[in-house]
Amino acid sequence: xxxxxxxxxxxxxxxxxxxxxxxxxxxxxxxxxxxxxxxxxxxxxxxxxxxxxxxxxxxxxxxxxxxxxxxxxxxxxxxxxxxxxxxxxxxxxxxxxxxxxxxxxxxxxxxxxxxxxxxxxxxxxxxxxxxxxxxxxxxxxxxxxxxxxxxxxxxxxxxxxxxxxxxxxxxxxxxxxxxxxxxxxxxxxxxxxxxxxxxxxxxxxxxxxxxxxxxxxxx
Numbered sequence: 001x002x003x004x005x006x007x008x009x010x011x012x013x014x015x016x017x018x019x020x021x022x023x024x025x026x027x028x029x030x031x032x033x034x035x036x037x038x039x040x041x042x043x044x045x046x047x048x049x050x051x052x053x054x055x056x057x058x059x060x061x062x063x064x065x066x067x068x069x070x071x072x073x074x075x076x077x078x079x080x081x082x083x084x085x086x087x088x089x090x091x092x093x094x095x096x097x098x099x100x101x102x103x104x105x106x107x108x109x110x111x112x113x114x115x116x117x118x119x120x121x122x123x124x125x126x127x128x129x130x131x132x133x134x135x136x137x138x139x140x141x142x143x144x145x146x147x148x149x150x151x152x153x154x155x156x157x158x159x160x161x162x163x164x165x166x167x168x169x170x171x172x173x174x175x176x177x178x179x180x181x182x183x184x185x186x187x188x189x190x191x192x193x194x195x196x197x198x199x200x201x202x203x204x205x206x207x208x209x210x211x212x213x214x215x216x217x218x219x
Contacts, residue, residue, distance in 0.1 A: 001026060001027075001028050002026055002027050002028065002049050002050060002115060002116065002119045003028050003030045003048040003049045003050070004021065004027055004028065004029055004030060004048055004049065004050045004051070004052055004115065005029075005030055005031045005032070005033065005039065005042060005043075005048045005050075005051050005052070006018065006029060006031075006032045006033070006052050006053075007032070007033045007034075007035070007036070007038075007039045007051060007052065007053040007054060007057070007062065007065070008034070008053070008054040008057070008081065009034045009035055009054065009056075009057040009058060010054075013054070013081075013104070014032050017052065017111070018032075020108045020111055020112070021111070021112065021115070023108060023112065024112050026116070027112065027115060027116075030046055030048050031046065031048075034057070034058075035057040035058055035059045035060050035061075035065075036053075036057060036059065036060030036061060036062065036064055036065030036068070037059045037060045039051065039053070039060075039065055039069070040060075040065065040068060040069075043069065043072070043073060043076075047073055047075075047076055048076060049076070049077065049119055050076070050077045050078075050079060050115055050118055050119060051069065051076060051077070051078045051079070052079050052081060052115070053065065053066070053078060053079070053080060053081060054080075054081045054104075055080055055081065055082055055093065062080055062081075062093060063092045063093045063096060064096075066078050066080070066093050066096045066097060066098050067096035067097065069097075070096060070097030070098075074097075077099045077118040077119065078093075078097070078098045078099050079098070079099060079100050079101065079102055079114060079115065079118055080093045080098045080100070080101040080102070081101075081102060081103075081104050082101050082102070082103060082104065083103065083104055083105075094206070094208050094209060094212070095209075097205060097206065098206070098208065099118050099206055099207075099208070100114065100117075100118060100206070100207065100208050101208070102114045117176055120177070121177065121192065122176040122177050122178075122207070153213065153216070153217055154217055156201065156202050156203075157202075157217060159201040159202075160198060160201060160202075163184075163194065164194050164197060164198050164201075166184060167180055167184070167191060167194045167195065167198065168198050168210060168214050169214060170183060170184070171195070171207050171210050171211055171214070172210065172211040172213075172214035172215050174211070177191045177192065177195075195207075198210065
């Protein structure tokens, strides 16, 4: 059973998500919260597997809450609920350790799939959203446009073996661990080991950060 906490200041959104998630008998809604402060109080009593959290909320938004959650409860997966016009918030959420993101208007099947993927250590990245975030990231970050910084990042890529690079590129394209297994004829345990090495060598902490990193260097 995958235990989930929903965090959104709009009750109608939470109700809609509950209806969607109730379609799958492997997902259980433990609690709901209206903002980050309420979420942190809940986490003092129970720790879910997944937090499905909006970005823009009063008192404490999803970006701030993600940072605190990841500092105190690193084993909890955080999926950000976003819209197409919240690039800067999503990027900051990723920097704060969010495990991924999903559009609020995503299909029921895709929301359920994203939760299960995160639970299993994957996160399915919507290629259209990822491309948009990369463009926003490049336009908002002056440092990333600095040739010295770019060259430094390219040097980091040289630390990867060819197989690790193959895995990294497939993650950047939005593939799950299972997809990578089929493409490269590897076991899931081997893929996870490769990802651990990749994160360590590139000094990254999530698949989303890896996707952004690879797509910046190799557009």
